[in-house]
Amino acid sequence: MDLWVTEYQTPALGFSCKSSETLRIEKTPFQDLAVVVTEQFGKMLLLDGMVMTTDCDEFVYHEMIAMVALNSHPDPRKVLIIGGGDGGALREVVRHPKVDKGVLVEIDARVVQASRDFFPQLACSFSDPKAELIIADGIKYIKEHKNEFDVILVDSTEPVGPAVALFSPEFYQSCFEALKEDGMLAVQSESPFFNSEVIQMVYGGISRCFPLTDLYLANVPTYPSGLWSFTVGSKKFDPQTIRSLSNQPLKYYNESIHKAAFNLPNFVKEIIGLD
Numbered sequence: 001m002d003l004w005v006t007e008y009q010t011p012a013l014g015f016s017c018k019s020s021e022t023l024r025i026e027k028t029p030f031q032d033l034a035v036v037v038t039e040q041f042g043k044m045l046l047l048d049g050m051v052m053t054t055d056c057d058e059f060v061y062h063e064m065i066a067m068v069a070l071n072s073h074p075d076p077r078k079v080l081i082i083g084g085g086d087g088g089a090l091r092e093v094v095r096h097p098k099v100d101k102g103v104l105v106e107i108d109a110r111v112v113q114a115s116r117d118f119f120p121q122l123a124c125s126f127s128d129p130k131a132e133l134i135i136a137d138g139i140k141y142i143k144e145h146k147n148e149f150d151v152i153l154v155d156s157t158e159p160v161g162p163a164v165a166l167f168s169p170e171f172y173q174s175c176f177e178a179l180k181e182d183g184m185l186a187v188q189s190e191s192p193f194f195n196s197e198v199i200q201m202v203y204g205g206i207s208r209c210f211p212l213t214d215l216y217l218a219n220v221p222t223y224p225s226g227l228w229s230f231t232v233g234s235k236k237f238d239p240q241t242i243r244s245l246s247n248q249p250l251k252y253y254n255e256s257i258h259k260a261a262f263n264l265p266n267f268v269k270e271i272i273g274l275d
């Protein structure tokens, strides 16, 4: 019998993958966690029924959430990741030659454990000498740190459960304060097709705190609609300009992608109020 795993991406749309095996299903203190094997995308991590990452397309999201800010900041030595308990964004951060330290603050230790158990290509980052893993609420952590980080990445779940406050203006203000005077923030900001109101909330919230705000896009096949947005807030440096290109060979990101990702379709410009 074929088993199919479905993420209900909208009340009227399901995204289904044929699955050969369920590796884990559990209720953590924060969310429902599942790891399944799919025929199309390899192993898939789901939280509260939503796809977080898969073996086959994780590189797009993880390179794009990390590399744009890391390469447009001239000296990204100390980097904070909030969320991202699978370790994929941390992997990109610690392999950047200019980074001395990557701190990851994840609320749910069970996500980290699932990654260690089933996604070694992501969890390898936890044992990197540049990495520090902290199990804590990112909201609380960020309030306790001032003027400390060059780059902050918010690799959060959708704005439900423990992640709701990660989309608030107060949180962006705390990020602003936790960054050094020329620091940069990059956050995942959902699908322009299905989550335009989230994009407006994120873009609006960040632009109220940061002098420079910009939006860029990437194609992530297993995320709702496949078209995904990221929002950057910068205190000083234009995020579209590359200043410290990492010489690592990557699978999605390169110099042309960095520049092209900021070229927005008209309907996306409209969402964020650009002409």
Ligand code: SAM
Pocket (backbone or CB within 6 Å): 030, 047, 051, 052, 053, 061, 082, 083, 084, 085, 086, 105, 106, 107, 108, 111, 136, 137, 138, 139, 155, 156, 157, 158, 161, 162, 163, 164, 166, 188
């Ligand atoms: N790339 C993914 C996406 O867009 O679907 C996000 C993946 S990552 C696994 C998201 C992580 O954010 C989850 O592991 C979740 O536990 C964590 N998270 C949610 N709220 C948090 C909070 N307040 N502090 C720290 N981590 C949080």
